[in-house]
Amino acid sequence: MEKIRLEKVLKEMDKENIPQMIISDPAAIFYLTGKWIHPGERMLVLYLNIKGNHKLFINKLFPIQEDLGIEKIWFQDTDQPVKILSEHIEKETIIGIDKNWPARFLIEFMEQRPGSSFINGSYILDKIRAVKDEREIEYMREASQINDLAMEKIISLISHQYTEKNIEQQLMNIYEELGAEGPSFAPIIAYGANGATPHHEPGHTRLTEGDSIIIDIGCKKSSYCADMTRTVFYKSVSPKAQEIYHIVKEANQKAIAAVRPGVRFCDIDAAARKHIEGMGYGQFFTHRTGHAIGIEVHDFGDVSSTNTDTIVPGMIFSIEPGIYIPGEFGVRIEDLVLVTERGCEVLNHFDKELIVID
CATH class of the missing domain: 3.90.230.10 (Creatinase/methionine aminopeptidase superfamily)
Known part of the structure; x- marks a missing residue:
C-alpha cells in the first residue's frame, strides 16, 4: 500500500465520521496500492477501516503474486462475492461507498445490511487525488x-x-x-x-x-x-x-x-x-x-x-x-x-x- 496516501484517506475518513469505506474504482485502487486490476464485470473491492484490518476482495481470475501490504480475500466465479464482503464488514454502522460501484453489487450489499447507513465516500479520495505529489x-x-x-x-x-x-x-x-x-x-x-x-x-x-x-x-x-x-x-x-x-x-x-x-x-x-x-x-x-x-x-x-x-x-x-x-x-x-x-x-x-x- 502507498502508506502516506492511505494515512491521508484514513485521517479524512475519521474526520468525516466514516469508519468504513468500500472502494471499487480501479484507478483509486491503483492510487492506494500501486497495482492496476481491471475486473470487468466481476467484483473488486478495497475495504478500508479506520481501525486497520484493511482487505482487498479479488477474484482468483486476477492472480497477484506480489505483497501489496494488505490481506487478500479471494473468491471465484461460482462464489457469492457480495456475501463474502458483507461477512467481513462491521455491522450497523456508516459505510462509505465508492460512487462507481455498480448497482448490481451495491443493491445486493444494501439488502444484506439492514442496520447500516450508506454515504458516497468518494469525495474523500477525490479531494486527496486532486493534489499531486x-x-x-x-x-x-x-x-x-x-x-x-x-x-x-x-x-x-x-x-x-x-x-x-x-x-x-x-x-x-x-x-x-x-x-x-x-x-x-x-x-x-x-x-x-x-x-x-x-x-x-x-x-x-x-x-x-x-x-x-x-x-x-x-x-x-x-x-x-x-x-x-x-x-x-x-x-x-x-x-x-x-x-x-x-x-x-x-x-x-x-x-x-x-x-x-x-x-x-x-x-x-x-x-x-x-x-x-x-x-x-x-x-x-x-x-x-x-x-x-x-x-x-x-x-x-x-x-x-x-x-x-x-x-x-x-x-x-x-x-x-x-x-x-x-x-x-x-x-x-x-x-x-x-x-x-x-x-x-x-x-x-x-x-x-x-x-x-x-
Whole structure:
C-alpha cells in the first residue's frame, strides 16, 4: 500500500465520521496500492477501516503474486462475492461507498445490511487525488513532453492523402515509438465542418483547402495522462477562421494567466468565457473551460462556471476554450497547467501560433 496516501484517506475518513469505506474504482485502487486490476464485470473491492484490518476482495481470475501490504480475500466465479464482503464488514454502522460501484453489487450489499447507513465516500479520495505529489507531477510532465512530440509528428503527416481515421491510426504508431503506454482517451481528429462537433469521432473525411483541423490527443506514461489540443489549417485560412483562432488563443492565455493559488475554478472559466463573449461568440463556446486530470484523463473536478472551489498548489487541470460554428468549422486550443505556489506551470510547450499546412 502507498502508506502516506492511505494515512491521508484514513485521517479524512475519521474526520468525516466514516469508519468504513468500500472502494471499487480501479484507478483509486491503483492510487492506494500501486497495482492496476481491471475486473470487468466481476467484483473488486478495497475495504478500508479506520481501525486497520484493511482487505482487498479479488477474484482468483486476477492472480497477484506480489505483497501489496494488505490481506487478500479471494473468491471465484461460482462464489457469492457480495456475501463474502458483507461477512467481513462491521455491522450497523456508516459505510462509505465508492460512487462507481455498480448497482448490481451495491443493491445486493444494501439488502444484506439492514442496520447500516450508506454515504458516497468518494469525495474523500477525490479531494486527496486532486493534489499531486512530486512523483505524480514528474509523471505528468513526462507524459506531456511525449504528447508535445506526438503533436509535432502528427501535424507533419497531415495531408490530403490521409483521412481523419488514417491520422488516428498514425498517432497510435507514434505513441508506441515515443514510449507511451498508449492513448489516454480516444483521439479527436476533426476536419473542417466536423470540428464544429467538440467530441467528433474520426471518420473517413478528407481535407479540402481552407479546412480547420482540430487535433485533441493524449497519451499515458507511468499510468498518468496527458491531454492537449491544437487547431491548424490546411493550405489557407479564411479571415473569419483567423479571427476566431486568435480569439480562442487569447481566451486560453487569459485563463492561464488567472491561475494562481486561492483563485476559484469559476473565475478561471470566466477569464476565458468573458473574452469570447465580449468578442461576440459566447453562444458558440458550448462547454466548460477545463477538467482535472491525473491517473484518469477526467479526474474529479472541473474548470466551470459552477465550481466555486479554490485551487491550491499541486492541482493539474486543462484550459481548453473553443468556438464551434455549426456547418463551418471549430477551433479549440488546450494546455495542461500545474498550480504552483505563485502561479502555474504550463505543461505543454507545442507552439500556439497559427499554423497553415502546405
